[in-house]
Ligand code: FES
């Protein structure tokens with residue numbers, strides 16, 4: 001069944017006809033070519049497909065496209081500004097917070113939410129906040145360092 005939806009994705013408005021069975025993951029990757037949204041387990045376990053839905057992290061593999069009607073979706077592509085990396089992405093690069101990079105877009109989106117939500121946080125808070133995002137390469141240490149550095153950027157006003 002085709003369903004009409006109105007939605008905003010990465011600050012842009014869309015009127016779309018979607019198959020009611022299409023996941024948000026498939027809509028973003030296959031129809032809208034937003035390839036930062038990675039396909040991992042497709043059962044809500046790995047976090048590789050994480051995007052923000054109305055400002056909160058969700059596994060896009062568990063959301064059906066009609067559910068984004070009237071909603072706002074943000075992916076890593078939407079964090080870019082005038083072709084520049086977001087300060088959070090810069091912190092990930094500067095702190096070598098990735099190896100294969102498969103988990104990275106999901107990590108970035110969850111981290112963006114956490115940094116925007118918390119006034120302050122400990123390493124333990126970060127570990128807990130990231131528990132839905134699995135990384136098989138880095139051991140998480142550099143990811144945690146990157147998040148701490150990104151928070152400093154935010155506190156210094158270098159953020160959007
Ligand atoms: S692909 Fe969605 S949680 Fe793994």
Ligand code: FES
Pocket residue numbers: 097098099100101102103104134135136137138
């Ligand atoms: S960098 Fe390879 S899974 Fe995280």
